Amino acid sequence: MRIGIFSDVHANIEALSAVIEALRRDSVDVLYCLGDVVGYGASPNECAELVRAQAAVTILGNHDAAVAGRMDYSYYYEAARHALDLHASQLSAENIAWLKSLPYQHVVDGTGVYLCHGSPARLEEFDYIFSPEQARDCVPMYDGLGQLTLIGHSHLCKAFEFAPGDVIELQGPPKTFTLRADRKYIVSVGSVGQPRDYDNRASYVVYDTVVRRFEFKRVEYDIESAAQKIFDARLERNFGHRLFIGV
Secondary structure (H helix, E strand, C coil), X not given: CXXXXXXXXXXXXXXXXXXXXXXXXXXXXXXXXXXXXXXXXXXXXXXXXXXXXXXXXXXXXXXXXXXXXXXXXXXXXXHHHHHHHHHHHHCCHHHHHHHHHCCCEEEECCCCEEEECCCCCCHHHCCCCCCHHHHHHHHHHHHXXXXXXXXXXXXXXXXXXXXXXXXXXXXCCCCXXXXXXXXEEEEEECCCCCCCCCCCCEEEEEEECCCXXXXXXXXXXXXXXXXXXXXXXXXXXXXXXXXXXXX
């Protein structure tokens, strides 16, 4: 089975539409979203509706949890809080109810694939994993990990390979790699709507569960339109500017 996975849409309908179309061309069998459908961008309802229509399962992200009233976000910086408040006021009742229903994790039956938004070590705290030091927090739970745990949250493309008692980062990371049967992996899939690795193309991944082959993918989208919508919505202008440089 070929599965398509994407994360951190952040209300960027232009990027999301490009990713969904690219995944169709990649002939995947099923789609999964790892959360943060809302926050930062200018199209929360449009993105929520498209993800609801396309993804078999969507995981709860921290921005989703904030908008749905499932976490305290008073400590977020002002511009991020403003975007979340605005999205909470704009989202339809159906989309709010959907966000309230999202799970913290999901196991894809029969594949060894585990899905969550941040670190699987503390699901409800949305901890980041973008360094080997952070990945090491998951070493004690090695036996409970699936062969492949897919996460978002950091907006970065990162891959970590685990053996009992140890973890290494796959440098690059490689655009494609095959999972070793005697290892486990945690992979951060990057961001659809707000990449932060100095590549402004929308990020997504494809995993073939039969041959255990993993692919990082990127696709161009209409950044000018996405940014202009942010400017017109009177959101923090940097949310639009950063789309052009991917940071």
